[in-house]
Amino acid sequence: MPDRSIRYSFLSRAFHWSVALLVLLMIPAGAVMIQDGLPQPVQNTLFILHKNTGLLVLALVLLRLVWRQIAPPPPLPDRVPGWQRRVADLNHRLLYLLLVLMPVAGYVRVKAGGFPIETLDAWGVPALVPESEALATFAKSVHYYGALALGALIGLHLLAALYHGAIRRDGVVARMWA
Known part of the structure; x- marks a missing residue:
């Protein structure tokens, strides 16, 4: 078990894994719900779940951002190169940006x-x-391209976790486990 001083707090881990699970469930739901030929009750249910989730x-993301100010993340191990630190920081910032932007764009698309x-x-x-068709169309585009970018960032995040956890075994991933 990693040293508690270099581990994320319980609440930080709870926020991380809750958001991760919800987002990973919303991605396929969002892709399926817009398919033609889907039975209307199934499509309606997916839309309701997607919007409310x-x-x-x-x-959760806004609460996590507040919590990060109260309990900043633990430092990366010293053996992580500077360029990886910068990439990790940028990836996290962009993930947070998109995790706020996506629901906001979805909200605007739906309400407009x-x-x-x-x-x-x-x-x-x-x-x-x-209500505005132009605003709804713009928000729909933001949500669509945001989803693609979010998928790419999640993929990069997962690849980095695999690299650090399975190849380097440098303690980076252990900080997010119990």
């Missing part, structure tokens, strides 16, 4: 398109954007 992801977000509607939260 997106809200949960946004809340005149569609419901069941949880927010049930709570009586008014739409924060006007």
Whole structure:
């Protein structure tokens, strides 16, 4: 077990793995829900789950960002080269940016398109954007290209974790495990 001083806190790990699980479930759900020929009840269910899970992801990511200010991440082991530190930092910053941007763009796409977000509607939260086909179309493009970029960054993150965990065995990955 890694030294507690170089390990992420329990709450940081809980945020990480919760968001990771939700995002990894949302990617295929998002891809499937837009397919032609899908039975309407299945498509509706996937859309509802995707929209409302997106809200949960946004809340968790924002809480995690606040928590990172309270409990900063542990330092990388000294043996990690400077260029890898810079790439890791950039990857994390871009992941956080996209994990906020994606739900916001999804929200704008849905509300500007005149569609419901069941949880927010049930709570009586008014739409924060006007209905606008142009805005909905723009947000749809942002969400689509953001999804591609997020997939690429997640892939890079996973490859780096495999490299550090299976090849280098340098303690980087152990910081995120219990």
